[in-house]
Every structure is written in C-alpha cells, then in structure tokens.
Amino acid sequence: MKKLLAVIACLPVLLQNCAKTNDTPEPVSSVSTVSSVSSVSTASSVLSTTTYNYLVTFPAHIQTALAATDNMPANNPITNDGAILGRVLFYDKNLSFNRTVSCGSCHKQANAFDDEVALSKGFDNALTTRNSMSLLNIRFYKSGKMFWDERAATVEKQALQPIQNHLEMGLTLAELESRVKAQSYYPALFQKAFGSTSIDSVKIAKALAQFERSIVTYQSKYDRVKQGLETFTTLEARGEQVFLTAPANAGAVSCAGCHTPPMFLTSTPAGAFAFPREAGINGQPRFKSGSLRNISTRKFLFHNGTIADVSTMLNAGVPAHGVPRPDVAALLAFFNTLTDDSITSDPKFSNPFKQ
Template sequence: MPKSHSPRMKKHLLLLATLSLFLQHCKSTEEAPNPVETASPRVPETADNYLTTLPAHIQTALAGTDNTPTNNLLTNDGAALGRVLFYDKNLSLNRTVSCGSCHKQAASFDDEVALSKGFNNALTTRNSMSLLNVRFYRSGKMFWDERAATLEKQALQPIQNPLEMGLTLAELENRVKSLSYYPALFQKAFGSTTVDSIKIAKALAQFERSLVTYRSKYDRVKQGLETFTAAEARGEQVFLATPGGGGAISCGGCHTPPMFITSAPAGPFAFPLEAGINGQNRFKSGSLRNVGTRKFLFHQGTIPDVNSLFNGQRPVPAHNIPAPDVANMIAFLNTLTDESITQDPKFSDPFN
C-alpha cells in the first residue's frame, strides 16, 4: 500500500496544486488571442475605378512630380486591396484602430485632433498629415521629418509603431493570412494568394496614391468652367507673389500649384522640442488642398484651422501679407476644397 502523507505534507501539496492552476490560468489569459472581427468588408466584385482621368492642368503637374515607382504602378485591384487594408482594425495589436482611424475620409484623410490616439489610447507624438495628393511629392519622402524614403516604406511604419498600431511585420503577415477575405483580394491585385509585408505595403501605397483632389472650385476655374470672385482672385495673386523681393519666397514656393505641394521642405521654423529633418528645423510641405476644412495644422497641431494661419501668433513666416489681404488669402485657400473626395464611396470604410 502507498505510504500516506502527513497532514502538513498534504497542505503543501494542495497549495502547490492551487498555485499551478492559478499560473496556468494566468498564462492562458495572457496568451489568449483577441477575437477576430467577424465582419467582412463589402467590396464590389469588379473593383472601383481608381485610374481617374485627371484634368489637363493636373496631368501636367503629375508628369513632373509623380513618385510612383515602376514596380508598383496603380491598378484598380491593387488600390481596392489597399482600401481594405487601410481600414482593417485587425492590423493593430488589439484590433481597435486602423490606418483610417487617424486619417479619416470625412476629415480629408487627416485627423480632427492635434494628436491622434493609438491602439492603447496613447497619444501620437506628431499630428497626422493629410494623405491627399501624396503622389505629387516628387522626392517620395514621407512623414514630417521625411524619415521614410518612399510611400511604400511609410505604409508599414505606423503598423509597427508601439504607440499607433503595435504589430511586428511577422504578426502583421499572420493576421492578414488568417482572415478569409484576403486571399481573393491578393489574387486579383498580385496574381497570387501569397501574403507578405511587401505586397501589403504596395497595396496600401496604391490606395494612398489614388487620393487625388481635382474637383474643387480652383480646378473648375483652371478648366475655364467657373471664375474666381474678386476676393479669391486677389488672394491667388497674394499667394503667388514674392514678398519683399530678394531671397524671400512666396507661399507657392513651398506649396506649388496646382496641387499646392512641393518636395522642397519648408523652414527653418523654430518649434519647441522639435528639430525636424536632420535637425535643421525644416519640415515636409504637405498639400494645401482641402486646408479650408482641415483642423490642427502643422506637425504639432498648433494651428487650429485655416483662419488662424494669419493671426500674428503663428510660428510660420508672415510673408509680409498685408492685413487687408488676409481675408482674400483665406477666400482663395477655400477654393481648394474638394468635397467629393470626402464622400466618394470608393475611398470609404468597407467595414461600415
């Protein structure tokens, strides 16, 4: 017969068994995966048309500034896949945020706050840039400090950022592979159901390059379909004028028409706690398209809206804009608003 344990030994064994069960429960709780969203994206059987015929004045600009690489040309199926990836919250660690959470269509693919919230509610360190017209940034360098050499390289960095989306590339690939709606989308976009981070980056970049504004009042004027008001026409003159001569530059020097973007960084600006590109106090110049409806401008979100750009307390060059012309300048900037891109279904969240 087996030897019986003493009461003291029995107590120790019971404690050890209880502790073992507790540790197993903790381990299983830590490792239990978050539930995958059951909703599948609503995408048309035939992809939407992202290969839009642009007006002549924009086509001319694109010919000289397009940063699309030859190995990632824009296609309808590629952009359609990119749209799903862009809005898929499964691409964040706890499946709560997507790229579209900080780049909202209704906000011109910008955010409505100065600093955005990541997957764990921590705030980002910079204001999210509008993604409109990034295809026209000739150098292809992305982020306020231009640390990403291409849009394809930029596309994966927020996903890996510990504050924003929090995944590793291996986790990203496994997440996408695990979702039933992706094989068909990858097959259409790339001719293979194989998923990897390179294809994910390419698809996201294609969708972002499709975000081109060309249906504003400014565009209709340049096509001869409409005319500026007197205030708008004066505002355009002020915008393009070189203030004070000499080495000064115009607003259009950093925000060149017709897309009001250039890959020549702006600055130097003296911002606290921020030195920008290579510590030079210079920052990427984003497109001013839709600036009239966007909020919290500049990399720190220090300017609440376009009306606050010229109030005398902004940390940007005054460009010697005469006080009477401030209203004219704002009137002109408001002609750059393309409301259609904020409502077009092919750019919308397919999970809603």
C-alpha cells in the same frame, strides 16, 4: 469606360506602350467615379463588394503637375485590384494590436484623410508625438519622402511604419502577416492584385501605397477655374495673387514658393522654414508640408498641431505665415476654392467594412 481605362493605363511608367492619348488627356470636370457593381469574391458579409475605378484621367493642369512630380515607382503602378486591396487594408482594424485602430482612424476621409485633433490616439489610447498628416496628393511629392521629418524614403516604406509603431498600431511584421493571412477575405484580394494568394508585408505595403496614391483632388472650384469652366470672384482672384506673389513676412519667398500649385505641394521648397529647437528633416529644425488642398476644412495644423486652423494661422504671427491684414479675407476666400468635396465623400475612398 473601356476608352477611359485605356487612356489612364498610359501613366508615365508605361509610356512606351502608349499612343499619343497620353499627351492629350480629356478634361474631366466632375465625374470621378466610374463604379460597377461586379462582385469580388470576398466574404461579402464582412466587406462591401462594390468595385470602383481608381484609374482616373486627370484634367490637363493636374496631368502636367503629375508628369513633373510623380513618385509612383515602376514596380508598383496603381491597378484597380491593387487599390481595392489597399483600401481594405487601410480600413482593417485587424492590423492593430487589439484590433481597435486602422489607418483610417487617424487619416479620416471626412477630414481630408487627416485627424480632427492635434495629436491622435493609438490602439492603447496613447497620443502620437506629432500631428497626423493629410494624405491628399502624396503621389505628387516628388522625392517620395514621407513624415513631417521625411524619415521614410518612399510611400511603400512609410506604410509599414505605423503598423509597427508601438503607440499607433503595435504589431511586428510577422504578426501583421499572420493577422492578414487569418482573414478569409484576403486570399482572393491578393490573388486579384498580385496574381497569387501568398501574403507578405512587401505586398501589403505596395497595396496600401497604391490606394494612398489614388487619393488625388482635382474637382474643386479651383480646378474648374483652371479648366475654364468657372471663374473666381474678385476676392478669390485677389487671394490667388497674394498667394502667388506676396513675399511672406519673414523672407522673399511667396507662399507658392513653398506650397506649389496646383497641388500646393513641393518636395523642393524655395526656402527653409525653421522651427527652433525641434529635430525635423535630417535632424535640422525644419519640417515638410503636405498638400494645402482642402486646407480650409482642416483643423490643427503644423507638425505639432498647435495652430488651430488656417485663419488662426494668418493672424498668429507664425514666421513666413502672415499676410497684411487687408489680404487675409482674400487669401481665405482663395483657400475655400481649394476644397474638393468629392474626395471626402467618394465611396471608393470610404471604409468598405460593414459594421
């Protein structure tokens, strides 16, 4: 455990303090969670007091991608106490106007931190104007820009926007701070995370971002294959080739050119995918894509939620999003290998509030 923590502490921002262990991370096959039941001084009648380790050593193929694309800023590295606080904030319904909605209401762990509907309900039952996004692997979106139209410059800046959105959670920043200060369990959590019991929206955003950046998939069949621990079936292997090489219908760019392995995510896509008449990135008719990890299990895709699922997408004639009919089954088989069941069940990402 100590060794694991030491290796993990060598994240890029701390590189200068690290020995060569950082260059040669140990392959991790299946164990993600090192948990210890040490008590946090929180109001244990309200909250689970189990603490978890969020500082994971990723297998080499993930570590390489992280080194190239990490958007974690030097002033907000993930710490266990920061992520633990972020988890509580993420699931705390006190952060919405009538205390009915939390981040976790629209970003559900069981749904890969996405919602299972096309448009989500805010605190007052009004619908969001766009489809909820999966929060898997947002740490690997190099530019750090968040939302379908990239209007938030960083994960930290994004975190306070749903809280202030009049449809989603409906608070002002002043109200947010007083709501958090009013809960008995927060001073101790802020003390551990930031060395002081003082509470403000900047720290709230930082803790939420630490928790979100720790939501990383690396335990799917795809990952085991990349570590040489398992092999693809013939169909899955063909699906991977289709994904990597076949130019999508409408242009010369492959699926991978815009959805780059191993996180199936990139903030610098090889082509633009236009959506007529809709203002997205910089007011132009185009949007970002989040990570395609766990895509087989997700419902209602694209920024407007109009595509029911990935199999519908491949048959729906969406520009740049079709493949020749014989390749459909192969691609779907390949997508199944991207499903990481641990991320949707690991208690360290679950709701810590006791009902």
